[in-house]
Amino acid sequence: MGIAKKKPVPPARIEIKKEDTVKVISGRDSGKTGRVLRVDRATGKLLVEHVMMIKRHTRPNPQKQIKGGIAERESPIPVSNVLIVCPGCNKAVRIAHHVDVVAGGKTRRTRVCRKCGQTLDRK
Numbered sequence: 001m002g003i004a005k006k007k008p009v010p011p012a013r014i015e016i017k018k019e020d021t022v023k024v025i026s027g028r029d030s031g032k033t034g035r036v037l038r039v040d041r042a043t044g045k046l047l048v049e050h051v052m053m054i055k056r057h058t059r060p061n062p063q064k065q066i067k068g069g070i071a072e073r074e075s076p077i078p079v080s081n082v083l084i085v086c087p088g089c090n091k092a093v094r095i096a097h098h099v100d101v102v103a104g105g106k107t108r109r110t111r112v113c114r115k116c117g118q119t120l121d122r123k
Contacts, residue, residue, distance in 0.1 A: 088118035
């Protein structure tokens with residue numbers, strides 16, 4: 001019998017970017033807030049600072065100056081488990097989009113807070 005292969009999941013459309021502040025809404029770390037360190041669009045997961053901490057046993061390697069021992073680090077969590085924190089109202093909110101017309105007839109989509117309407121994109 002052959003081993004069943006998983007079909008590749010199409011990359012999820014993730015509205016959260018690196019350096020955004022997010023709040024975890026479900027899972028073992030629900031209620032924690034942190035800064036997004038990495039976004040993996042292929043798997044639909046995020047790496048959030050000081051959230052979902054795991055212990056890694058590392059072996060010493062003198063050639064690479066790795067000391068070894070037990071190291072704590074972050075583990076990826078699904079995007080569906082977090083909400084972005086709005087800097088204006090300081091609450092976990094959903095994201096809306098506003099389409100602005102820029103000079104030259106071009107359009108630009110900006111992420112906006114659904115509660116207070118403040119833009120979430122940095123300039």
